[in-house]
Amino acid sequence: MPSIPASSPGGGSGSQGSGVADGDWERVQAEFMKGIWKENPVFVQVLGMCPMLAVTNSAVNAMAMGAATFFVLVGSSFLVSLLRNFIPRQVRISTYIVIIATFVTVADFTLQALLPDIHRELGAFISLIVVNCLILGRQEAFASKNTVKHAVADAVGMAGGFAIALLCLGSVREILGSGSLFGVSLFGSGYEPWVIMILPPGGFIMLGLILLFFNWLKSRRAHWLQSLDKLGEGAR
Amino acid sequence: MNQQQSVLPESANLGADQPSSLRLISTLGLAGLISGLCLVGIYTITLPRIEANKARTLKEAVLQVLPGSVSMEELVWNGQGLIPVEQAGEASYTESIYAAYNRDGSLVGYAIPEDGAGFQDTIRLIYGYRPDSREIVGMRVLESRETPGLGDKIYKDQAFQENFRALSVSPEVVAVKHGSKNAPNQVDCITGATISSKAVVRILRQGNQTWLERIDKSASGTTENGKLPGVPGARNGEVSVPSAEPGIESRRPALPAGSQGR
Amino acid sequence: MKHTAPGLVLRTAPFLKHPTDTPNLMRQVLLALLPVVVAAAAFFGMAAMLVVGASTLGALATEYAFGPSRNRGSTLHDGSALLSGILLGLTLPPSFPLWMAFLGGIVAIGLGKLVWGGLGQNLFNPALVGRAFLQAAFPTTITTWAPQGQGFLHLSSANLAAPLMQARVDTITAATPLGLMKFQHELTPLWSLLVGNSPGSIGETSSALLIVLGLWLAWRRTFDWRIPVAILVTVAVFAGILWIVNPETYPSPLFMLFSGGLLFGTLFMATDPVTSPMAPLGVWLFGVGIGVLVVLIRLWGGLPEGVMYAILLMNAATPLIDRVIQPRPFGRGKHNVLEGDAR
Numbered sequence: 001m002p003s004i005p006a007s008s009p010g011g012g013s014g015s016q017g018s019g020v021a022d023g024d025w026e027r028v029q030a031e032f033m034k035g036i037w038k039e040n041p042v043f044v045q046v047l048g049m050c051p052m053l054a055v056t057n058s059a060v061n062a063m064a065m066g067a068a069t070f071f072v073l074v075g076s077s078f079l080v081s082l083l084r085n086f087i088p089r090q091v092r093i094s095t096y097i098v099i100i101a102t103f104v105t106v107a108d109f110t111l112q113a114l115l116p117d118i119h120r121e122l123g124a125f126i127s128l129i130v131v132n133c134l135i136l137g138r139q140e141a142f143a144s145k146n147t148v149k150h151a152v153a154d155a156v157g158m159a160g161g162f163a164i165a166l167l168c169l170g171s172v173r174e175i176l177g178s179g180s181l182f183g184v185s186l187f188g189s190g191y192e193p194w195v196i197m198i199l200p201p202g203g204f205i206m207l208g209l210i211l212l213f214f215n216w217l218k219s220r221r222a223h224w225l226q227s228l229d230k231l232g233e234g235a236r
Numbered sequence: 237m238n239q240q241q242s243v244l245p246e247s248a249n250l251g252a253d254q255p256s257s258l259r260l261i262s263t264l265g266l267a268g269l270i271s272g273l274c275l276v277g278i279y280t281i282t283l284p285r286i287e288a289n290k291a292r293t294l295k296e297a298v299l300q301v302l303p304g305s306v307s308m309e310e311l312v313w314n315g316q317g318l319i320p321v322e323q324a325g326e327a328s329y330t331e332s333i334y335a336a337y338n339r340d341g342s343l344v345g346y347a348i349p350e351d352g353a354g355f356q357d358t359i360r361l362i363y364g365y366r367p368d369s370r371e372i373v374g375m376r377v378l379e380s381r382e383t384p385g386l387g388d389k390i391y392k393d394q395a396f397q398e399n400f401r402a403l404s405v406s407p408e409v410v411a412v413k414h415g416s417k418n419a420p421n422q423v424d425c426i427t428g429a430t431i432s433s434k435a436v437v438r439i440l441r442q443g444n445q446t447w448l449e450r451i452d453k454s455a456s457g458t459t460e461n462g463k464l465p466g467v468p469g470a471r472n473g474e475v476s477v478p479s480a481e482p483g484i485e486s487r488r489p490a491l492p493a494g495s496q497g498r
Numbered sequence: 499m500k501h502t503a504p505g506l507v508l509r510t511a512p513f514l515k516h517p518t519d520t521p522n523l524m525r526q527v528l529l530a531l532l533p534v535v536v537a538a539a540a541f542f543g544m545a546a547m548l549v550v551g552a553s554t555l556g557a558l559a560t561e562y563a564f565g566p567s568r569n570r571g572s573t574l575h576d577g578s579a580l581l582s583g584i585l586l587g588l589t590l591p592p593s594f595p596l597w598m599a600f601l602g603g604i605v606a607i608g609l610g611k612l613v614w615g616g617l618g619q620n621l622f623n624p625a626l627v628g629r630a631f632l633q634a635a636f637p638t639t640i641t642t643w644a645p646q647g648q649g650f651l652h653l654s655s656a657n658l659a660a661p662l663m664q665a666r667v668d669t670i671t672a673a674t675p676l677g678l679m680k681f682q683h684e685l686t687p688l689w690s691l692l693v694g695n696s697p698g699s700i701g702e703t704s705s706a707l708l709i710v711l712g713l714w715l716a717w718r719r720t721f722d723w724r725i726p727v728a729i730l731v732t733v734a735v736f737a738g739i740l741w742i743v744n745p746e747t748y749p750s751p752l753f754m755l756f757s758g759g760l761l762f763g764t765l766f767m768a769t770d771p772v773t774s775p776m777a778p779l780g781v782w783l784f785g786v787g788i789g790v791l792v793v794l795i796r797l798w799g800g801l802p803e804g805v806m807y808a809i810l811l812m813n814a815a816t817p818l819i820d821r822v823i824q825p826r827p828f829g830r831g832k833h834n835v836l837e838g839d840a841r
Contacts, residue, residue, distance in 0.1 A: 088255045088263055095267050102271040106278045113285035116293070177384075179662075192595075192664040196634035198384050205609065212613075355800060386637050413682075428638045430681055431800055 028153040035157025041134045042165035043214045048134040052166060053203035055125050059182050062170025064118045066163025068111065068126055072103040073135050073159040074152060077143040081151030084144045096139045097130070104129045134162060173197045173206055298334045298347040301364030301374030305336035305344040318454040333447055336364070345373060346451055350443035354435040357381035359390070361439060363400065365448070367455050371420075372409070372440065375400035387432035396433065399423045405444055411437040520617070524577035526720045527766065530711045531584055534762075537707055538700045542592035543650040545657050546700040550587030552596040553628070556603020557583030564612050578617050582606050585625035585766055588701025589759060589806070590632070593644035593671075595659040598636055602628040622813045623767045626806050633806070639665050643697040645672040672697035675757040676802040679749055691756040698758065705756040712765045721769035724778060728785020729764045729792075730755060736793045748797065760792060763805040773813040780816075780823040787812045 041047045051069070056062045076099050080087075087095050108126045111119045119126065129135065138158055143151040171181055177197030179187045196202045298308045310321040312332045321332055334347040345366035351358050357380065364374040377391035389396055403409060404420035411434045417424040425433035538546045561579035562571050573579070583603045590599055606628025614620040633640050642665070644654055656665035675686035675696050690696050694704025702708075716723040737754040754760070768774065768788055775784050788808045795804025 086263070088260055090255065091260045091264050094264055098264070098267045098271050102274050105275050109278050109282040109286070113282035113289070116286075116289040187662060190660075190663045192598075192636065192639070192659070192662060193384070194635040195384050195386075195637055196631060199634065201634060208613075383637065428641055 028149060031150050031153040032157040032160075035154060035159070035161040036164065037161070039158075040161040040165060041158050042162060043211060045134075046211075047137060048132045048162060049207075050128060051125050051132060052169065053200060053207060055122050056166055056170040056173055056203060057177060057198040058121075058174045059167060059170040060118065061121050062166040063163070064111070064115070064122060065125065066159075066166045068104075068107045068122075069129055069132065069135070069162055070156075070159040071107050072100060072129050073138060073162075074155045075103045076100045076135060077138055077151045077155030078148060080139045080143040081146060081148045087144075092144060093136075093140070096136060096144075100135055100139070101130050134158065168210060169203070169206055172210070173202055176206075177202060294334075297362050297376050297378060298336055298364075301347050301362055301376050302336040302345045302366075303364075303374060304338050306339050308334045308336045308347070311335050311346075313450050316453075318450060331446075343367075346447070348443045348447050349378070350439050350446075352435060352439040352442055354380055354382055355387045355429075355431045356383065359432075359435055359439060361436065363440060363443065365405070365444075365451070367451055369402075370405055372400050372403040372405060375436070375440070377436075382429070382432045386426075386429045389426045389429050390432050390436050393426055396424070396426050403440075405448060409437055409440050409444070520576045520578070523720060523771075524581050526715070526718060527581055528577060528584070530715050530720070531581075531588070531701075531766070533707060533711060534588060534701045534704075535584070537694060537704050538588065538592075539650070541646050541694060541703060542644070542700060543648065543652050545644070545653050546592045548596055548653070548657060549590050549592060549594050549599045549700060550584055552599035553587035553590065553603040553606075554580060554583030556600040557586065557607045557624075557628075558603075560604045560607040560612070564608060566616070573616065576617065579607055579611075582611070582624040582628070585701075586628045588762065588766075589625065589629050589699050591640060591643050591698075592700050593642060593654040593656045593665075595639065595656055595665045597659065597661040598632060598639065598665075602632045604628075605631040618772055620772060621817070622810055623770050623773050626763075626767055626810050626813075629806055630810060641677075643672050643674055643677075645697055646695055674698045674802065675753075676796065679753070679757070680796075680802040685749060685753060686757065688752060688756065691753070699762075702759040702762040705761055708761040708765060712761070715765065715769075721765075721771070722774070722781055724781045725769045725774060725785045726764045728782050729760075729768060729789045732786045732789025733760065733792055736790060740793075740797070754793065754796070758796070758803045759805045763809055764788075768809050768812075773816055775816050775819040775823065777820070777823045777825040780819040783819055783823070784812050784816065787815065 035041065039045060042049075042052055048069075051065050055065045076096070079099050080096055083095075104127060107129070108119075111122075111126060138155060142154045146154070175181055175186060176194045178193050179185060179191030185191070194202070197206065295308060299305050310332050311318040311334065312321050312324045314324055318333075318335075331349075333349070336344045336347055338344050345364050345368075347362050347364050349360070349362045351360040353359070359377060359382070360379040361375060361377045363372050363376070365371070366373050375397070380388070380390065382388045382390060391397075399417070400423075402420065403423065407421055409421055409423060411425050411430075412422045414425050414427045416422075423433065423437050535547075535550065538550070557579045558574065561574055565571065565573045583606070586602055586606050587599060590602070606624045609631065610622060610624030610627030611617060611620045639656070642656070644656075659665040673682070675691060675698070678684040678686060686696050692704070692706040694707065696703055712726060715721055716726070733754055734751045737748065738751040740748040741750050768785070775781050788805075791808035791811055792804050795801060795807060801807075
């Protein structure tokens with residue numbers, strides 16, 4: 001798995017400012033936005049692939065997974081950031097895991113009680129949020145070094161980016177694999193479902209194609225900016 | 237990945253501010269304690285809902301595979317007869333079936349849960365058996381991971397489900413090639429999903445083998461209006477347990493589809 | 499190239515100049531496929547031609563659209579996309595919807611070749627990647643076989659299904675010889691397998707024709723003769739042993755050899771020089787692996803036919819085989835090349 005490319009600047013600059021409340025609203029926005037796009041956990045960092053591939057065979061499942069991860073990530077980032085000065089470094093990972101596992105279990109029981117059908121669909125993957133490297137990664141790289149405000153902004157951004165990616169993949173796979181979106185049939189009863197799309201191989205293929213698309217988009221944009229620069233120089 | 241960035245400087249100054257072991261242990265202990273308390277809390281709050289969900293799923297399945305039934309009761313085999321699970325000791329049984337009753341309180345039939353290997357993973361199903369006509373009258377798949385589009389037709393294909401509306405169990409249930417069903421004990425296989433169809437039939441046979449004889453033995457002691465030997469004649473009045481309190485009917489939440497972790 | 503990494507050349511001097519190049523090789527294989535296509539037209543009629551046409555069109559369009567952006571379309575000239583498209587079409591059932599065949603062509607070239615970096619870089623045989631995708635995506639349609647002899651102009655309604663829409667199942671379907679063997683324990687007579695008048699994929703039915711073409715290709719040295727020999731001998735021996743042990747349950751080795759896509763896959767897909775090992779010993783290993791897997795899947799697997807998966811699995815093992823068994827450089831002793839390099 002590729003390493004997290006760009007999260008170090010955020011984490012690094014944050015650690016210097018820790019303790020100092022630099023109430024900069026712009027910074028909060030920046031921490032939020034980086035998870036959505038520039039450092040998107042799936043499209044850029046390629047983290048949390050297990051739930052990404054396993055439960056995105058329908059948009060509803062993807063959304064439930066996104067919501068559960070959102071709850072766990074925001075909750076644990078908040079707590080870890082709040083307690084960051086009380087937790088000794090030597091036991092920080094174990095403490096993070098205890099915190100994360102608690103949130104996951106709460107999410108698990110709640111889903112089981114309120115939405116038993118979705119819980120059945122997601123199966124063990126709700127409990128497996130504990131080992132989603134995205135969550136522990138954010139605690140270690142960001143929440144443990146930043147103020148509560150920034151940590152929560154970062155967590156909301158990252159979890160939001162993760163949920164968007166899940167929804168992207170889940171929607172495409174549901175449209176192709178079942179001919180419907182959120183359970184609403186799109187093509188009528190004569191549609192021939194692409195069975196592979198709701199099976200694990202379809203997840204891999206679709207994720208690969210989406211990553212391909214995003215990288216292509218990025219390179220196009222870089223190209224475009226370059227030519228814009230040249231144009232500006234020429235005009236001058 | 238991230239660790240590398242943060243671990244290196246820390247390990248460098250580890251010697252400088254090494255906290256006491258007591259502090260480490262107490263931090264972890266405290267975290268565990270608080271976490272444990274939270275979990276106990278959420279467990280207590282959600283448990284009734286979860287149990288109710290499971291029981292409702294089970295009840296729906298039982299009542300669906302035995303058309304005409306409105307209430308049910310869990311039965312276990314104690315070696316001589318079928319007795320309600322309440323009367324059996326905790327350790328005396330490993331599997332149970334469900335007796336279903338109609339509005340008058342007389343027996344409609346038995347719902348038998350059974351599982352076995354399918355094409356990809358275990359198929360768990362429940363089917364309704366009427367001892368009076370010696371027929372299977374309904375089948376519902378509770379859990380399966382059969383191939384979408386092919387094997388999943390065992391519960392999505394209406395025509396396949398029709399096989400189990402009145403499926404005779406004597407002679408033994410057999411699977412036949414699609415379109416060639418011509419006897420009441422035959423099951424029409426699904427084209428392209430022969431293995432899954434045959435798996436369902438095999439699971440039915442397996443269930444029949446275990447339970448039909450027991451049901452017969454138990455029924456020989458049954459009174460004419462369908463009451464069970466173990467149950468005193470007063471079923472008529474107290475049968476219809478409202479679904480709001482399904483916990484009464486089935487104390488063992490082992491069956492419903494959601495309970496099996498994947 | 500030759501200046502930058504001389505160490506990458508796996509075969510050492512002396513080199514002989516030979517007129518064979520990629521387009522030349524592809525042309526020979528295409529030429530060999532011509533009789534197969536003609537036979538398919540005779541057996542299955544126009545429908546088969548349209549299916550092959552659709553998959554070829556999908557392959558060519560993808561090669562054109564996603565090939566190298568500089569000098570677009572230049573890679574079409576080597577004929578490899580054309581070959582992959584035709585090969586894919588020939589492995590499909592004759593009553594296959596045309597839009598699915600087109601999609602298969604796109605996947606074959608797109609996921610089977612271009613994402614790896616183009617011809618020569620791909621790990622798997624492109625045509626089989628396309629077919630594996632179709633098999634996983636439309637498992638029912640790809641196992642619905644039309645019978646032969648419905649007239650040249652007969653088109654099943656399934657062929658003409660609108661894009662993305664289901665193929666309405668024709669009233670007349672047939673079972674392949676392997677399907678009959680697996681699910682009904684009925685054996686198709688051998689002469690029928692040789693002539694090819696039994697249901698099956700478009701290009702696979704006539705064993706006699708395929709044998710002749712195989713001999714011709716081997717004589718022209720278009721492919722490494724070791725691959726087909728290794729596969730067929732392994733299948734014959736493995737199936738033969740089983741047949742001798744229990745002729746009631748297991749089909750005869752001749753049936754195993756001549757039914758299904760074994761001959762077609764062996765001659766045209768397993769021999770793909772890109773996805774098969776280089777050293778002779780590795781080639782033998784590759785062929786034996788395919789043969790064993792084919793028999794295992796056919797007799798004990800969930801599917802009646804296993805040639806596709808057998809070849810794809812051994813394709814995946816090819817880099818490993820090439821790593822362990824490297825060609826012996828000319829003039830060196832029989833010691834390991836890796837050790838030799840380490841000196």
